[in-house]
Amino acid sequence: MYLVPLLVSTYVICNVLNALCDYESKIDEKDTSSDRTMFDYGLTKVDVWNIVYFTMAAMVGATVMAFSHFTPMDQLWMLMYTGAIILLAVYYNLPPLRLKTKFFGAEATIFLIFAIQVNTAYSLVVGKPSYSICFTDYPGCFLKIWAIMMNLYVDSEEDKKDSSKSIPIVLGDKIARNLIIFTSIMVSLLTIKYAIQHNNIYVCLSLLSIPLKFTAMRLAFRKQKNVKPLYFKSMLIYNVFFSLGIIINKTLVGQ
Numbered sequence: 001m002y003l004v005p006l007l008v009s010t011y012v013i014c015n016v017l018n019a020l021c022d023y024e025s026k027i028d029e030k031d032t033s034s035d036r037t038m039f040d041y042g043l044t045k046v047d048v049w050n051i052v053y054f055t056m057a058a059m060v061g062a063t064v065m066a067f068s069h070f071t072p073m074d075q076l077w078m079l080m081y082t083g084a085i086i087l088l089a090v091y092y093n094l095p096p097l098r099l100k101t102k103f104f105g106a107e108a109t110i111f112l113i114f115a116i117q118v119n120t121a122y123s124l125v126v127g128k129p130s131y132s133i134c135f136t137d138y139p140g141c142f143l144k145i146w147a148i149m150m151n152l153y154v155d156s157e158e159d160k161k162d163s164s165k166s167i168p169i170v171l172g173d174k175i176a177r178n179l180i181i182f183t184s185i186m187v188s189l190l191t192i193k194y195a196i197q198h199n200n201i202y203v204c205l206s207l208l209s210i211p212l213k214f215t216a217m218r219l220a221f222r223k224q225k226n227v228k229p230l231y232f233k234s235m236l237i238y239n240v241f242f243s244l245g246i247i248i249n250k251t252l253v254g255q
Contacts, residue, residue, distance in 0.1 A: 002066045004122040006085070009059045010113060013052055013089040014218070018100070020048045021093045026164060056086050066124055077129075081120045085134055088113050101164040110148045114141055139190035140238050146213075147231040148184040148219040153180065154227060177221055191242070203245035209237040 011144040024045075063082045067075050091097040092109050099105040118138060121131045149167060152159065153176050155169040176203040188207060195203050219227035 019095040206242035
């Protein structure tokens with residue numbers, strides 16, 4: 001339950017600041033932008049920052065409450081993890097770093113944020129951190145990279161106005177498409193590998209997300225803006241069924 005508000009809060013910070021920064025730099029324009037955050041809701045810069053500050057406070061508060069039974073030193077470590085997530089979420093968009101415009105910066109930032117989030121949630125469950133948990137026990141973490149690469153591919157023309165050095169802009173559309181396809185295949189292979197290693201065939205239920213991922217890639221490669229909700233739907237389906245597979249397996253083994 002702790003991980004869900006952490007994920008939502010990070011998503012809120014990244015997206016509202018992205019809308020604000022793109023609006024201020026004239027990348028998003030009222031008549032053409034698919035992101036309507038700064039155009040349809042009457043939000044001002046002050047409103048956006050109030051949302052960000054409130055979300056930051058909520059993340060810190062949730063961390064303090066969730067880890068209240070830990071030792072003071074361990075609580076401090078968890079707060080440092082939360083602080084790192086907040087800094088990465090803020091400077092993903094904000095100058096002077098604006099990590100989303102750096103070569104492989106967006107992909108690396110999103111993956112690092114998710115890795116910290118999973119590690120923090122893992123620490124809450126077992127009482128100690130694991131810096132390899134994302135790589136060994138959660139193949140779906142690479143779906144974050146898959147989704148952000150597709151988002152950068154779709155938005156590559158607009159991002160050129162921001163002097164972005166994203167993969168599609170630097171390496172070209174063909175290489176970007178191949179990397180997106182490769183990442184999607186890698187997630188499926190790692191899921192099968194996990195199922196074999198942990199003797200848990202039920203996690204393969206997450207592979208039911210493949211048709212939706214295929215549809216998302218087909219639309220993204222045409223640079224259709226309406227594809228964006230499909231990124232999140234496919235990740236949601238994968239995560240729900242992967243988690244369900246773990247629960248089913250533990251229930252049956254427990255019997």
